[in-house]
Amino acid sequence: MIIAILFIFPILSSAFLFFFKNKQLNVVLTAIYSLIYLSIVMFLVFKPQQFTEFLKVDSLNVIFLLILAILQFGISIYNIDFLTHSQVSIRDHTLYSIFYQFFVMAMTGIILSTHFGLLWVFIEATTLITLYLINFNKTKESLEASWKYIFICSIGISLAFVGIIFLSIGNFNINSLFFEDIYKNYKNINPFWLKLSFLFILIGFGTKMGLAPVHSWLPDAHSEAPSPISAMLSGALLNGSFLGILRIFKVMRLCNLDVFAKILLLIMGFLSLLVAASFIVKITNYKRMLAYSSIENMGIIAIGIGLGGVGLYASFLHLISHSLTKASFFLTAGNVLHTFHTKETNKITGILKTDRYTGFLWIFSFFAIIGLPPFPIFISEFLILKEMIFTKNIILFIIFVILLTIIIFGLGKSVLKMVFGEKNEHIEKYKNSFWVYLPQTLFLIILVIIGLYIPNFLHKMIENAVNSL
């Protein structure tokens, strides 16, 4: 019953919004949806239940659901003020709200689905829905970005479909694509087809997740989308595809093929770090810089899963912290863009003197993403390094540390230059409305709490997820 609200509400409200076309109504209905969503998810977190055969909360996806709920709540708050000052037509404003709600709905579908086919359909659906949002500004650049996004992601998703077909060849005796059925009858799966299937699904969903050899759409799309959408893409969409990879990873683990899977994940993870490190140092567009940082963090998550052991726990912790941190970073980037009207790092100095509070948010988000204590990314990266030493992978340890240092240097160079220094002559001192500071502050407070003391229920949740894997 409850699940129906999550799916039916956006459909009804979109019809309503499309009919009335009123800016206030758009904002209010989106906010109401996000509030209902958050409260339902809070209820589900403590009382997991099955709704239908196809949609279910289990111990793995509950983390993803919680992240999505908090994230979309914050971003809806940000949306209250985001479009009011710009010269957006009423039609675009309405479509933005409608597609935003559909995006949240499709993400919920990805997270809750219990069937490989359905999971795939929902991931495809997010590609379609976010396309409009990425092309929202309708400039030459955003058109190019969205073309690359849809073409590369469609091909990636097709490859994932090939992987699913291989899986159904491999589990011929079971003839079902429900996760539960596959997990129960893992002994009947042919290992050859399973390996092939894992490879294709990893490449396919990895494209959407932004892992290295197939990441090329990500910087373009993230930099051209409106900032709240960049935050949603980075904080929620990438996680959703990662969940798809985890689902098939579990099958590999049950069939004792996890060495094969882990090596592939490690390769893709380290490649992501390498790509991020080599581009982030010389980058001139701060939104692209944040996008490369997302590639890096997805790489770290893949490495954590690839290492196993404590790495699994670290991966989930990193997943949570990265989503909140990157969302806060992208939203603050939206404030910076709004004040300075440029994405060029070189043209911006003295954010602190122009808009004091944005400057603080910018610098604290930076501290959070590079993993300075007390922020939780410190703990997750520390645990991953510990696991590397524990399994005697000293070479990996050294490469990891060097690449991470380069990335921190690259990020720090741009961020600190932007925050300090004299303020630009032609930029007026600017004060944004209260709504565009609140969500970032909220996210950063949650992060500090997790960093100082992981609440018991969160700790249990992560442990359950690790055990269910």
Next chain:
Amino acid sequence: MIDLFNLLIILIGSSMLYVSFTYRLEEYIKTLSIQGFLFFLIILLDFDKIEILNFIFLIIETLIFKTIIIPVFLSKILRKNHINREIEPYIPNYYSVIIATLVLAFGFFISYWSNDEFQNIRPLFFGISISIIINSFIIIITRKKIITHVIGYMFLENGIFLLSLSIAAEMPIIVNLGMLLDIFVGIFLLGIFVNKISSTFEELNIDKLTTLKD
């Protein structure tokens, strides 16, 4: 019966050879349409193995979408944007033909090999579909025009469709629904985008799409 099947599959496979040596965009679209019709015939021959709802669904997908709507839509885009009819490949067609032939031979080799190894797939379907998938990737990589990329993507979809038919067991209908969604992406969205790109950028080559880079 089996021979007729094999004949149809081999026709579909060798249509990719035709694509690799023609210089005209219309021929690509015609090939897409012909492939769609061949798929329709395969589904008809397969009638006794498929349950009725799925059967109707597949008929709609192959006959209406693949054979009629997609080719018509693509030719409309072609006319509307005054696209130059030449293919403009990065490599000479002579090499394309050689590569396509080798890939097709590889497909036959795979079917020969999987004939001995596996019981639960139809070998010829499997091998040819792999060759179509590889060939369409080659088309996407070696052609300059954006519209050829879209057509290459449709060939890829056809390859995957054949692959899903190669499973002896039946795919659930939800998967077919996914296929249809994919076609929707391929044709309508990519088509609309080609229109938009052609009105924004002067020429429809991927060489022009270089404003965003590091």
